[in-house]
Amino acid sequence: MRSINTPTISQEYDEILIHVKWTAPTPLDLHQADGGLLVEPPHRTGSTSAGIVVEVGPDVKHFSFGDRILDGFSLEQVVTLLENLVTAFNTISADLGLPTPWPKPEGYVPPRAKGKVLIWGASSSVGQLTIAVLKLYGYRHSKGAEEVFDYRSPSVVDDFLKTYQEGDASAFPLIVDCVGSQAGSVDALFKVAQSGATIAIMLPVIFMHATEEEAPEYSMDANTSAPWAGGVSLEIIPSLIADGYVTPDRFPTKALDSFWKGMSGKKLIWRASEE
Ligand SMILES: NC(=O)c1ccc[n+]([C@@H]2O[C@H](COP(=O)([O-])OP(=O)(O)OC[C@H]3O[C@@H](n4cnc5c(N)ncnc54)[C@H](OP(=O)(O)O)[C@@H]3O)[C@@H](O)[C@H]2O)c1
CATH class of the missing domain: 3.40.50.720 (NAD(P)-binding Rossmann-like Domain)
Incomplete structure (x- = not known):
């Protein structure tokens, strides 16, 4: 396996930097891996993520360092329900x-x-x-x-x-x-x-x-x-x-090849960071 390191860029304007803890694949990830759909190098993979805010740009109003997405739910649950x-x-x-x-x-x-x-x-x-x-x-x-x-x-x-x-x-x-x-x-x-x-x-x-x-x-x-x-x-x-209109899922972490074989009624998630 080849690993690629890219520099972390300082946040400007209303940008925020998130330390991703959990991610969930969507079919787009599969299409990118299989067929390069919408891939324009340099390209970062992953579309749905949940994590902790670690840096905010000067114009950001609603987030600050250490914020989690949707307090009251685990990041593991929330990542099943974003994109x-x-x-x-x-x-x-x-x-x-x-x-x-x-x-x-x-x-x-x-x-x-x-x-x-x-x-x-x-x-x-x-x-x-x-x-x-x-x-x-x-x-x-x-x-x-x-x-x-x-x-x-x-x-x-x-x-x-x-x-x-x-x-x-x-x-x-x-x-x-x-x-x-x-x-x-x-x-x-x-x-x-x-x-x-x-x-x-x-x-x-x-x-x-x-x-x-x-x-x-x-x-x-x-x-x-x-x-x-x-x-x-x-x-x-x-x-x-x-209000219970949608329910976050809780499913075990699996790999992209499980997704490739087809999932039904489940959302795959995996941990992106142990820290
Ligand atoms: N997820 C996103 O955020 C997102 C965003 C933009 C666009 N999209 C697009 O939206 C589509 C669905 O994405 P998703 O994440 O919801 O997919 P998904 O949860 O992985 O969809 C899998 C489900 O599709 C059903 N299925 C497969 N082939 C079918 C067919 N020919 N007719 C009817 N049902 C069929 C399967 O049912 P069985 O198990 O019964 O076969 C399975 O339950 C994809 O094309 C994706 O590219 C998704």
């Missing part, structure tokens, strides 16, 4: 265009409260959190998803349409694709989505997964909206956890 929750919020607010007022007004009734939302890949980390945030804002079923279909079923698209299609209107005016795979989700959703539907696809769209012999093929152009558009307020996250 994926931001992604879920961005998808709902920026891509689907649904308002996410915060603090949520008393008795809030969302627009399109009775509209059906299709979440493809609801067992994924982003899918679970998208359901949690929709539930928070009063979309449909109080227990989360109203009906669950198995994506492996060859008749899954027909089953959706048989159950929900009424007349010419789109059966699902709002669709979230939490998988972003040409063969695994996009091809099916193409048949489900009709005129007037808004679809948010998690990027990248995967045309081909990496194999032992072949490099993966991705596209960052889903011809739809961008999941990473801004507009998320991080101060929402502590309340979501405290």
Whole structure:
């Protein structure tokens, strides 16, 4: 194994330096390791991290030396709920265009409260959190998803349409694709989505997964909206956890190859520093 040392740069403006204690991989880490997606040297790996503030720039107002992220929860718990929750919020607010007022007004009734939302890949980390945030804002079923279909079923698209299609209107005016795979989700959703539907696809769209012999093929152009558009307020996250809308996971540390083989309903984490 080769180790690379890079100098620690002094913090300027509103920058903060965090001593990372725990990290959790997302599929982007895999795509970077397998296919170099969005890698521009010098590149630092790792996307979701939790740790302790060790230096702040002169313009920083809300953090100081020694601060931990989200007091009241262990860093180990919190790291399971950062980037994926931001992604879920961005998808709902920026891509689907649904308002996410915060603090949520008393008795809030969302627009399109009775509209059906299709979440493809609801067992994924982003899918679970998208359901949690929709539930928070009063979309449909109080227990989360109203009906669950198995994506492996060859008749899954027909089953959706048989159950929900009424007349010419789109059966699902709002669709979230939490998988972003040409063969695994996009091809099916193409048949489900009709005129007037808004679809948010998690990027990248995967045309081909990496194999032992072949490099993966991705596209960052889903011809739809961008999941990473801004507009998320991080101060929402502590309340979501405290009020029980989302629950931090606690799972044992595992290696990236476990992630490569596929995880279901779990979030991998690992310790980045023993100090
Ligand atoms: N995590 C983030 O913060 C983040 C940020 C931006 C974009 N994204 C993108 O969003 C997508 C999901 O990320 P994630 O972190 O939520 O992934 P994840 O938790 O690793 O997703 C794994 C889940 O996806 C399900 N799945 C796999 N193939 C499927 C298919 N063809 N149809 C339906 N479900 C399928 C699996 O279900 P089974 O076990 O039943 O097979 C498994 O439960 C990725 O494409 C990622 O690049 C993620």
